[in-house]
Amino acid sequence: MRIKLFLLILFSFIFNQFSYAINKQKIVTLAPNLTEIVFALELEDQLVGNTFLCDFPKQAQSVYKVGQYNDPSLERILISGANVVLATEGNPVSKLNKLKSYGIKIIEVNPKIADDLPKIINNIAESLGAKKKGIELSRDIQKAINSLELRVKNKKSFLFVLQFNPIYSVSEETWLGDLFLKSGLKNIVGKSVIKYPIISTEFLLKNKPNIILVGAIKGKNEKESLAIQRENIKKIFGKDSEKIEVVLVPKDVLVRPGPRITEGIKFIEGL
Template sequence: MIRRGILALCLLLAGAAHAAPIRVVDDAGLTLELVRPPQRIVSLTPHLTELLFAVGAGAQAVGVDSASDYPEAARGLPRVGDYSRVNFERILALKPELVLVWLGGNRPADVHGLKAMKLPLLHTRATRLDDVARLLRLLGRASGHPAQGERAAQQFAQRLAAIERRYARGRRLPVFYQVWDRPLMTVGGGHWISEALAVCGARNIFADLTALSPVVSREAVLQRAPEVIISGSDAPDVHAGWRRYSELPAVRTGAFVRVDADRLHRPSPRLLDGVVQLCESIAPYER
């Protein structure tokens, strides 16, 4: 009888801990308070979906955006819209206890609409490599998995540090990272891809620009003379667009690199796989 009583008490305490109230300050400086860990979570970007699964809260996800395709379990979840527009009716029908949004990624009008519906929102930002570790901690606490979030964050930070040591270079190879062609878009110095280039021993030729994804002119690219031109797998063929500019060092040597956008363009734990691929792709052009 005593053993049964102790067991019942342990189960009661475990249940109470699992249902502990949630209180976190998000990236908009707003305090999110929930009476218990949310069991119905909607994610509105692919990287937030990945982060949710990475902290052990995948089973709590009930809806995601149309581009959330990783991990495999995310592919079978209901779709609630994409980067251009979310479907408010679908989100409401899922009765979410928490909605994850990306400031700077989701449309302000959509975020405003979700607020107007009085849905609990967790506002997030991501611009730098180490934001992934910070977001793992934040989502871990917000979803009721603080220990798993902390563990995942530490693993990410340790692997990032190892990559930085492995690819440390003296020379800074001038690189143009092309996000899109019409308009011609790149990444500014505050973007994690610019930081990833530095980790790989390269230099983003537009690192002086403050916008995260600035539009630039072809004349500006020609003037800054990149030795390598890089694009993501989701962009048009950059070789076709630049091969007639024989004055560019990258064109003269055929230094065109294409990387996996799903990894390098998403601030999730897989981002480091993208950084390694980026470094390995650049290495042959370093002299």
């Protein structure tokens, strides 16, 4: 096994040097939003690997899989022949450092506020040699963010439920929380030090929101998903749940910091 890994590393190093020499870029993406960015930059022909969660656009599903975003396989990344890896928060730092030591270029992005989104696309585009397309994409995203910030503020309170049992939500101290902040909507979680905190039933009963945003249930249609999520909310608030507006969030467009965030912003504007 060790001999096999050594030969893989040696082959990868030699191959990377050769690839750089002939200016041939081979990209692996370690998160769904990064895969979407590569496709939006029209560089999909250079994409040689991504994670099992990378499902959009449809073509991304047939790309060679290197593992989960929080546990990618070094061996599979080396087998892919990648000389560039796009990484983000949640990817294991120890493995990224290993890849760097093998001569693979690592481009790391980690948006902290909403205005970072166009910047990271610009940075990735420039690093990958697609500057013109990157400027176009980032301009569209910045325009959507500016529009959200300038519109008439919606003062309703909300809770974004990432999952039930336990209830995970999102604080204002994230790029997504910042996006909602720009809209004027009041996040009942506020500026929690923990980016994605677990919310107690006691807290919810004391801070009942006007709106609860929920995700679809896998294998269920919109109507079925809403019915299930309303039952989950009723278990918390009882009869008071009838006064709460429950809204189904469109799949992925609001939680992935990538080119489709413009669709997510339109969703926020419609609340």
